[in-house]
Amino acid sequence: MLIFLMKRIAAGVVLIFAVATLTFFLMSVGGTDPARNILGEGATEAQVAAKSAELGLDQPILVRYGEWLTHAVQGDFGRSWFTNEPVIDSLANKFPVSLSIVVTAIILTAIVSAVLGVTAAVRRGWVDRFVQFFAIFGFALPNFWVALVLVSVFAVSLRLLPATGYTPIATDPAAWALGLVLPVLALVTGTIASTAQQVRGATIDVLRQDYVRTLRSRGVSKSSLLFRHVLRNAAPPALTVLSLQFVGLLGGAIIIEKVFALPGIGSLAVSSTISGDLPPILGLVVGMVVLVVLVNLLIDLATGWLNPKARLS
Numbered sequence: 001m002l003i004f005l006m007k008r009i010a011a012g013v014v015l016i017f018a019v020a021t022l023t024f025f026l027m028s029v030g031g032t033d034p035a036r037n038i039l040g041e042g043a044t045e046a047q048v049a050a051k052s053a054e055l056g057l058d059q060p061i062l063v064r065y066g067e068w069l070t071h072a073v074q075g076d077f078g079r080s081w082f083t084n085e086p087v088i089d090s091l092a093n094k095f096p097v098s099l100s101i102v103v104t105a106i107i108l109t110a111i112v113s114a115v116l117g118v119t120a121a122v123r124r125g126w127v128d129r130f131v132q133f134f135a136i137f138g139f140a141l142p143n144f145w146v147a148l149v150l151v152s153v154f155a156v157s158l159r160l161l162p163a164t165g166y167t168p169i170a171t172d173p174a175a176w177a178l179g180l181v182l183p184v185l186a187l188v189t190g191t192i193a194s195t196a197q198q199v200r201g202a203t204i205d206v207l208r209q210d211y212v213r214t215l216r217s218r219g220v221s222k223s224s225l226l227f228r229h230v231l232r233n234a235a236p237p238a239l240t241v242l243s244l245q246f247v248g249l250l251g252g253a254i255i256i257e258k259v260f261a262l263p264g265i266g267s268l269a270v271s272s273t274i275s276g277d278l279p280p281i282l283g284l285v286v287g288m289v290v291l292v293v294l295v296n297l298l299i300d301l302a303t304g305w306l307n308p309k310a311r312l313s
Contacts, residue, residue, distance in 0.1 A: 012293035032276030098264035117199025138193025147186035
């Protein structure tokens with residue numbers, strides 16, 4: 001298991017390095033002039049040149065990359081070129097907002113999709129047809145459209161939930177939970193639908209295995225067969241799909257945060273990309289890739305525990 005874990009960690013480190021490097025060079029060779037954006041169109045060429053030298057943009061790209069990488073491995077991602085705020089402070093303020101949405105959404109997705117998928121696989125009939133219809137219908141709905149409908153119904157018409165804003169959990173847990181209801185529901189509609197379908201398929205495949213029929217013939221109870229044998233073998237494919245859903249939820253959260261005016265990484269990503277503010281963009285990319293690597297590492301460990309054969313692959 002230790003070798004299995006070390007291989008996954010090494011692959012994650014390589015992925016973080018590769019994505020950060022690619023992002024740095026793609027953003028650096030783009031057509032955006034950060035110095036001009038900071039000073040405005042009325043600035044002279046001399047002022048723009050002086051600002052570029054202050055930001056280090058007059059240096060060769062490999063020199064700039066080496067300086068950034070040297071500081072980044074020490075946990076220093078620099079300061080925003082526009083606000084002069086340390087990137088670490090920006091991420092520390094905004095990542096908890098996005099993580100609270102995404103983590104809540106992925107937990108809700110795991111629970112609801114497992115219940116729907118297993119029920120459809122075991123009961124079949126109209127329950128199975130309903131889950132398949134829900135999977136197709138829910139997957140086809142765009143997250144931002146669902147968000148607008150939820151705001152119109154539950155916030156504007158019924159006035160049951162807040163339409164915008166975010167309250168930290170330390171300030172008011174109840175207000176924090178109420179503020180997450182609509183964003184989370186907007187995010188999980190599609191993920192629950194697709195994940196439930198995957199759980200259904202994996203469970204049906206396991207139920208058709210010879211050892212399941214053998215256990216049934218020996219008089220093993222339905223509950224013991226389902227929870228001790230079927231779910232354990234159906235879980236790895238479902239966990240893999242769930243890890244992919246986490247990546248999709250991170251991307252979807254950026255759009256949902258704009259709809260609900262949440263101070264998460266969405267606003268920082270959009271504003272930094274438009275203005276060409278490289279330090280926050282690199283910090284966001286590294287932070288998001290680290291999250292994805294950690295989630296995939298946890299999924300790999302869970303899969304290796306459920307299926308020892310996976311540790312040998």
